[in-house]
Amino acid sequence: MPPSAESDPAMQTEISEDEIALYDRQIRLWGMQAQEKIRRANILLITLRALGSEISKNLVLAGISSLTILDPNPVSTADLGAGFFLSQATNAAEGLEGLEGKSRAEAAAPIVQKLNPRVKVRADSGPVREKDAAYFASFDVVIATDLGAADIAWINDATRAAGKKFYAAGCHGTHGFIFSDLVSHSYVIQRDSANVVTKPGPESATRAVVDVRTKKEGPRVVETVTKRETYSPFGKACLSAPLPAEFARSKRRLRAVSPVLSCLRALWSAPDLADPSSRAGMESFTRTVMGKHAELGLPPETLTPEVIRQFLQGVGAEIAPVAAILGGQLAQDVINVLGQTQQPIQNTVVFDGGVMEASVYALHSDLEGAGAEA
Template identity: 45%
Template sequence: MTPSITDNNIPIPDIGSASGTAAAAITEAQTISADEVALYDRQIRLWGMEAQARMRNAHILVIIIKALSNEVSKNIVLAGIGSLTVLDPGIVTEEDLGSQFLISEESVGLNKQRAEAAAPALQRLNPRVAVNVDTSDPRSKGVEFYSKFDIVIATELDLDCLLYVNDITRKCNRPFYAAASYGMYGYVFADLVKHDFIIEREKSNMRTELKQETKTRSVTAVREKKDSGKTVEFVTKQELYSPLRSVISSKVDSTWRPRRRRMVPNVLPGVKAIWAFQQAYNRLPEAKRGDFSEMTRLIMEANRDLGLPDDIVKSDFIAPFVENATSEMAPVAAVLGGILAQDVINVLGKREQPLQNFLVFDGDTAATPILALHPEGEEDGAA
């Protein structure tokens, strides 16, 4: 039977522990129907039946459905997850039509919630995926609610709300992503707590050792398989993560040389400045003199807190960054949403190196550098 759109009165299945979920996925891999194999044939060839089964069993929560999360939701629904729950108390406005493709003009002026308006389009993308709607405030939910999901993705939230959700996902041992787009700029943050993944590669002459590769990544297991006369290695690695509460006060790596520090994009202190501005004024900065002045101060302060030299903040960056803060651009949302969705798919499939841990997007240069931000003195990188 095709799953139908449901509301927040219908419970989501209890997904249990991470290990229990993996075991269920392996069992379920043997029972994927022939039409599902045909539908997802290309991606099954890419990442295997077991990874597809994990996706089929995955329950994912997306908080706030706007331009960026439109892209994320579209990609993971098309990949064949088990269910998607959209949590958003917001009402549809005319501004939502400018950069979203899940909401139609008919929903404007009806006092209709964004989540309810977007759900039918999401359901049409893949009728096999159960699409659930919840119009509550994210801060009204507790451990019992967030523990039902395999992955929680929070978009366009202020820092206090992000911290609230991430604190709970940590208690539940659930992977957490935070992301936002600010016109030509944006970020993606990942806290996967502790994540194991497998790298498949042809065995080289060098023996793969079980060891710690970086402050956050270790090789924990290696197995081999003969394939068409070649020896293929399956290397299991583990990444340890820091929660957002620790990351917001972290500096860039103290071992970085001055040249590398000077290459850190201004978007990083810019994002931290927006968080501080929202905490102080309960809104995003706007293109007016007082906000420009305050954001200049906050960006410089955030830059110093990161351990970066003052002169790397470019004077021609601050004005467009502030002007972009309240806008959404579909191309930027597509880039950031594609990156985030691909990382979610990799995490569910336990394949490939996951994002560690703070990606920023600079539309001026089309760059998407990833910076590992962790508290100093913590050798494993996790807090």
């Protein structure tokens, strides 16, 4: 086989037959090449609560190279409700007192490590704001969970500066979100050729086809299409961007937009949320949400008081099924992005567990250099 640009001679420890046997059922899905890329990935996970536990479980099982868990906070009783690794750590230490002086990262890392001895699992208890550019540059992907908008934006700026891929996600009761900034991401899709040949050029505002090759495989004609997605940072996406142009043109589409998007945006813009269980807190939050809803151009009737009440009830709370769904989707996207053979999320997922919907919106305020308008 000719050497590929991907291969890094320093990392050329061959994937062993034992590893192939262990990862058998997933290699059959995404192939050997993707597994080799996953196997070289170094990932930083910031905050280990329920969502972080799900993500770390999924990535460590998949066989990445290393996972660094950064979380300076101590383990609290409420963390044990849905945070199963912290619960196990507490058990092993015979109660929370046994974890005295340990951060969530330190408590969880040894438990996470046991899932897969082939992955290097490290704990970091330093505050994230003290990390410098070189720190972020040492990872392939950075994932920040359960943080406020200011922290998310700060970390995202750092990963942008280092040219690294970034994800943020959060759980609020039955609601949640995933955001991704992959800067610029190329991937290759193999498929049977349709009657119309795929041509290089823009496919959407963010996606462009950069290369097409066709090959005959017996009776089938297979095309290998290289695509590139362009992304925006959190501040220019989640905090301020309008919905994509095709939404504004359709009343039906606007009506179908999840009002949870307005609620999330209100939460991001009002970090010092007054006690939401108080009347004043509820009223002030409602005003902010209504403002965001109007700003997005959404019809007022989709934002009912019940939607706002439900959302507020869950703010800051994590429950296992929502963490499992969001953590599963996020980790799957990370794995696909590492393998570079699938269409990744572009760029914001709004999850509403009440109606079991996970809608994806491409939020960009001013895209530079992408495919431009399709």
